[in-house]
Amino acid sequence: MDEFDLIETYFTWENSSSRADSEDTIAVSVGDDAAVLNIPPNTQLVTSTDTLVSGVHFPENTSAEAIGHKALAVNLSDLAAMGAKPAWFTLALTLPEIDYDWLREFSRGLKKLAQQFQIALVGGDTTRGPLTISIQVMGIVDNNQALLRSGAIAGDKVYVTGTLGDAAAGLDSVIKNLNLSEDDKDYCEQRLNYPQPRLLESDTIRDYATSCIDISDGLLQDITHILKASNKGAELDLSSIPLSQALSKIDKNQSLGYALSGGDDYELLFTIPSEAESVFLEKMQQPGYQITCIGVINELYGSLVDTEGNNLMSKGYTHFSGKAFR
Ligand code: ADP
Numbered sequence: 066m067d068e069f070d071l072i073e074t075y076f077t078w079e080n081s082s083s084r085a086d087s088e089d090t091i092a093v094s095v096g097d098d099a100a101v102l103n104i105p106p107n108t109q110l111v112t113s114t115d116t117l118v119s120g121v122h123f124p125e126n127t128s129a130e131a132i133g134h135k136a137l138a139v140n141l142s143d144l145a146a147m148g149a150k151p152a153w154f155t156l157a158l159t160l161p162e163i164d165y166d167w168l169r170e171f172s173r174g175l176k177k178l179a180q181q182f183q184i185a186l187v188g189g190d191t192t193r194g195p196l197t198i199s200i201q202v203m204g205i206v207d208n209n210q211a212l213l214r215s216g217a218i219a220g221d222k223v224y225v226t227g228t229l230g231d232a233a234a235g236l237d238s239v240i241k242n243l244n245l246s247e248d249d250k251d252y253c254e255q256r257l258n259y260p261q262p263r264l265l266e267s268d269t270i271r272d273y274a275t276s277c278i279d280i281s282d283g284l285l286q287d288i289t290h291i292l293k294a295s296n297k298g299a300e301l302d303l304s305s306i307p308l309s310q311a312l313s314k315i316d317k318n319q320s321l322g323y324a325l326s327g328g329d330d331y332e333l334l335f336t337i338p339s340e341a342e343s344v345f346l347e348k349m350q351q352p353g354y355q356i357t358c359i360g361v362i363n364e365l366y367g368s369l370v371d372t373e374g375n376n377l378m379s380k381g382y383t384h385f386s387g388k389a390f391r
């Protein structure tokens with residue numbers, strides 16, 4: 066099988082190319098020297114790249130299907146954080162060898178998520194070397210509607226989607242630093258290997274939030290990006306941080322450590338003006354959506370404290386991060 070057969074077999078599928086828009090946005094897809102894409106009028110292109118390196122961003126024994134899923138999911142999460150709708154992506158794949166079983170599984174994970182969120186694979190590159198997956202996603206947003214990190218205002222409520230810390234606990238259980246029941250281990254490993262980009266939630270969040278980021282490096286680290294970009298501080302109520310059932314069973318300090326500093330959650334962290342809060346909460350009453358208010362923005366630039374005034378950046382939660390594989 067040469068490179069072209071390989072692409073034909075594993076990376077060509079019915080592209081859900083036309084999105085919600087009725088016009089076809091893909092003029093030229095895989096097969097030419099480059100893709101040619103039509104950007105709908107009055108919209109802006111939002112683009113981002115993330116690379117996963119084996120042994121760095123995921124343990125070497127991770128299944129190919131999970132790698133396919135996760136490589137696209139972490140990129141889609143960036144589009145969600147910007148409030149963009151996914152449109153197209155390219156895939157640069159570096160493989161140590163051609164392993165058809167591996168490729169089939171990888172392709173399955175990738176394709177399933179791509180079809181779920183109607184993002185079309187429009188090109189890529191295939192090379193030999195240490196296993197590395199690099200994806201560039203492209204999305205669209207109505208002019209000047211992209212959600213930035215910089216818009217938080219004092220008084221805004223701080224919200225997160227989903228539950229925090231599961232992926233870091235999952236990683237610790239994979240590398241055997243944490244003992245969980247069989248069910249909880251499966252749950253946390255699923256959260257580590259199959260993160261769900263919060264694109265549906267993002268479609269509503271975009272219309273109400275003043276700032277947004279996806280949590281990839283831990284809550285404390287990532288909220289700091291919002292505070293810096295917005296020139297603000299925040300007070301967090303640690304008792305309101307959403308934990309899964311699995312995490313609420315382990316030592317309280319440890320679960321809080323995962324939730325505050327563990328990586329790979331890919332939940333959204335965003336700020337909502339208090340006057341918009343009740344309408345926003347109503348709009349978010351959708352099956353499967355989970356959002357939790359965990360604090361409030363203030364004018365104290367660079368300050369990040371709990372409700373008792375303790376400085377959260379110096380509380381020593383950082384050693385709980387799943388950084389071994391980042
Ligand atoms: P070139 O040498 O002109 O860069 P390539 O041989 O790298 O062309 O790729 C041929 C075509 O196949 C291009 O359209 C490219 O976008 C596509 N392609 C290559 N690898 C992949 C891949 N892993 N997934 C999707 N498309 C790919």
Ligand code: MG
Nearest residue numbers: 098189190191
């Ligand atoms: Mg090429």
